[in-house]
Amino acid sequence: MRQADCYQLGEVIKTHGLNGEVGISLDVDFPDEYQNLESVFLEQQGKLVPFFIETIQVNGNRALVKFEDINSLEDAKPLIKSDIYLPLTFLPKLEDGQYYFHELVGCDVFEKEDRLGVIREIIDLNGNQLISLDAAGKEILIPLKDEILSVVDIPNKKVSVVLPEGLLDIYND
The missing domain is CATH 2.30.30.240 (PRC-barrel domain)
Structure with a gap:
């Protein structure tokens, strides 16, 4: 996936607990629309890498996420400050006259x-x-x-x- 084909959903801002969960900041107008995400792309060393979501809890413009195969604090720490992306096709359709x-x-x-x-x-x-x-x-x-x-x-x-x-x-x- 190329970054040009995606939009930035948010950023990993911190670890949470000892089991690999992370807190993310959502930079979108309607965060609740992302409550059922199955996967996202994280920017890692300039490349977009897919991460699959085990659980996600959206609360306002923040979310608590547990990624598959990220099972400890040590696994989660390198993800801090990673930008999070989704394909442009995930954007909701807008009414005439509206734009992103x-x-x-x-x-x-x-x-x-x-x-x-x-x-x-x-x-x-x-x-x-x-x-x-x-x-x-x-x-x-x-x-x-x-x-x-x-x-x-x-x-x-x-x-x-x-x-x-x-x-x-x-x-x-």
């Missing part, structure tokens, strides 16, 4: 008729999402807010924005 943040990557961004650049990534800073825009080799950060993204056209890879006055001036030194 990863779908914005690669979209051209326009303000009125002016092309500003292309979205390279979405950055999450403690719940504040930013668009990282490549504008002719220069990075511009734009808050990912509904009032700024006026039109999002995923099929045509085009996003129209209404930027706060002076935002681009910060980058024009």
Whole structure:
């Protein structure tokens, strides 16, 4: 499985007990939808490795997980800080006009008729999402807010924005 074919579900944040259980942080809108997972991919040394789940208990945006063949504290410790992934096919279908943040990557961004650049990534800073825009080799950060993204056209890879006055001036030194 390639990382490009997946989305990040969360991260292993700690061990729990002596029998190989781990605590994970879920970075999704509806954590309860993941209560019946059978397997996930953990990033190990730059590769996605499948791990099968014996038990999972979701509580808010945290979960307690017991993976098959991870039976001790020593087995579980190397998993800490591992990112957890699922295939994109696991994402729930959205209604028209809705989109996932990863779908914005690669979209051209326009303000009125002016092309500003292309979205390279979405950055999450403690719940504040930013668009990282490549504008002719220069990075511009734009808050990912509904009032700024006026039109999002995923099929045509085009996003129209209404930027706060002076935002681009910060980058024009």
